[in-house]
Amino acid sequence: MLLGQVAVILTPPFHPAHAGEPYKPHLELFVLTYGALVAQLCKDYEKDEDVNTFLDRMGYGIGVRLIDDFLARSAVKKCRSYSETADMIAQVAFKMYLGVTPSVSCSNTAGNEFSLILDKNPLVDFVEELPAERASLCYCNLLCGVIRGALEMVQLAAEVTFLQDRLKGDAVTEIGITFLRKAEDRKHKRNK
């Protein structure tokens, strides 16, 4: 049985859990493609870190292009703070492309660290379980790369990582975004 060879176990997309929801064939195709991609990467790369890196770099490549689409379609204005930017990512970008709205919280007093909490993550809709030997796999690492790439295109350097993941047994799925001070800011500070 070929399904047994697939490292990441996926259920078929037509699942009772989705009954009654509006059918979005393109989103299903995207989510299923993503699952098949991770499964294939797990076959080809032995180390979880290599899979994570592939997904992050690939996400980055999406983000640097998706930002043009996002800015044109959403007609949003320039954000004036890290806080506004984080809200924009959660309330406009996630909503537009994945159909969900994570909640946002600021996690430090400096005001440059934010958490996006996802109650629902469509990207894992068809994932039944991750294999036990893939403990370090960040299944959704693509999202981190997308956010990082998109932010870089609007001159915002950021570190984006998964802090918690329901797939790994955590209570919620949490993406951490740390905005890094711009080179000019640091220089400016030093010269003061």
Added chain:
Amino acid sequence: MLLGQVAVILTPPFHPAHAGEPYKPHLELFVLTYGALVAQLCKDYEKDEDVNTFLDRMGYGIGVRLIDDFLARSAVKKCRSYSETADMIAQVAFKMYLGVTPSVSCSNTAGNEFSLILDKNPLVDFVEELPAERASLCYCNLLCGVIRGALEMVQLAAEVTFLQDRLKGDAVTEIGITFLRKAEDRKHKRNK
């Protein structure tokens, strides 16, 4: 400039060519993700054949799952001939998931070889050009794997390959499907 490192050159999704068309954010996300995947694979795998194989195998993994969704959503009846099956792939499946309808023609007298001709291929919407050193790359090879995987789940063995590709300068994009005789058929014939 990081874009220069990407082997496959993609334009941003918001492009004048698409002005006036209904906006399908999930399809754009899928197509852009696919482009980023191929670009990343081209960085990681030296040989075009390895990229093609990765895409085909990944597509297979999608096809074996997508078929359940397709049968449930489309409510189609059992096909009684290879010809009906080819029509179903073109007119119902392609339409449902990619929004286009290839034309179908039978290419041999035995009636088991078919061509799907795509006038429009959304999967290459953002591809500007393929790099010259990637002459053997089958950019859309995922589609072949998807069709092969889906057919196998309804007990139809088939070979699916790209016969022509506009990305490579051909006049049209053509996917060839050759239905292979079932093992029982061959056995039956031998015993006659």
